[in-house]
Amino acid sequence: MSQQRSSYAVGTGLFIVFGFAALAYLATQTTSIANVHQGASYTVDAHFANIGQLKDRAPVKIAGVRVGQVQSISLEPGQEVADVKLSIDKRYDRIPLDSVATIFTSGLLGDQYIGIEYGSSKKTVTDGGTLALTKPAQQLEDMLGKFFGAGGVADNLGGTYTVWARFTNVGSLSVGAPVKMAGVAIGSVQSIQADPVKLDAKVTLAIDKRYNQIPDDSSAAVFTSGLIGTQFVAIQPGGSPDALKNGDEMILTQSAMQLEDLIGKFLVNGSSSDSKAAGNGKSSDTTPGKH
């Protein structure tokens, strides 16, 4: 009987050891242990005008090599810069005081991290010190906004008035999409209807009452936020002295730019009429149809 019992005990012990071995395997081989476990480290402050999507425990890298992590992100009331505390490995204690901390994105759509580019100062940052030179996160929207003149953040909306505009193509614009001017959301798309007579899209825009000085020759364009983001209506102010009123029509419009069209324009050097350009781009400057 005791023989029987001890064999159970041995088997059970083996099972428990095996289970813990599996746990150890999961914990050490498949997780970023470095994210939790840290050796001796020191803390450095950095102030950013915009942290983008930076999160706690995001990596801090020098020359692309991880040297620490983001300890905390806070916004002091009354300040307009985010206070980011970086916890950096003690081994890397010779970071020049004039080094630049920049928020980078790994890849096009990846996570964000802080990269430190060395300066030339003889002085080094110490525990509790501050990296004075920073570059905020480059928002993809901002970057594209520089190209297309759009991008920004949403805003709270109060009372609204409506104007409408005709587009030959609204792309994938949906009801509720933001209406932006100078990149700032000033309203939203109230309805999108196809006009049965003129065969185009009639889009009604609800614009915040505060923005009642929009010139009536302003143009409305359908833009995409980011590379694969949602679409929104951007209003580019005109020069007329008269302002848009409730129920007015915006005459000047620019329809949604399809990414395919854009790429097609690059590939075939601007022959915009060729709607199949994206597919035929490579072969179009040699012999068409030979493929």
Place this chain on the structure above:
Amino acid sequence: MNQRISQDKNVVIQSLTQIGNCGLFLLTLLVAVPRSLRYIRETIRQLWFVGAMSLTIIMVCGLFVGMVLMLQLYHVLSIFGGTSASGMVVALSVYRELGPVVTALLFAGRAGTSITAEIGLMRATDQIDAMELMAVDPIAYVATPRFLAGLIAMPLLTCVFCAMAILGGHLVGVTWLGIDNGTFWSNMTAQVDLHTDIVNGVLLKSLAFGAVVSLIAVFQGFATPPTSEGVARATTRTVVASSIAILALDFVLTAFLM
């Protein structure tokens, strides 16, 4: 119609009674824990039975879950050119949801049913009453060791399941579909977090599931009507109640832990 309503009412009242009895039973079990320390060998024997003997099915199922998950993800992610992330997605989905849930469902089927059937038959053949006559506390000798064994076994089994799922994903992804080995691991280690994924996902969830499944199994065993039909019904109820409890609890835990 009236009869129908009163029947429905009966069902509701019955289920509420069951839940209430189950909660009281949990209290009795917990109170009996110090007393059952005398029967530590019984706990070890049960751990061998519900844990070690379940290893085969857990390992095989884990392997296949990982393999099929990788296969599906590879095809979906290849649409976006993101196949290099598939190892990471396999790891995250296994750690956070599939590992604990599937292991608990298998555990309910493999160990929960046999616990219910065994205790039910003990009742049907008056062994429980005999124990009481011999001044052996059936709760401390029969119920608590099985409950504790389930509680200990579930997290360990879940870890084994997850490890096998990762290996299965590696097997299909790297060996068969040709994802780069280094990318597979580095993407995984970059995204999997020890605290949120392993501790909260794997360990806490599986501990909760282990408690619920073994509680239901032991409770149903003790609540069995002492007939052969009663044992059969109780075994079925164990599986049904455990499955519902696992999936509902999973939602609640995810909502709170994530």
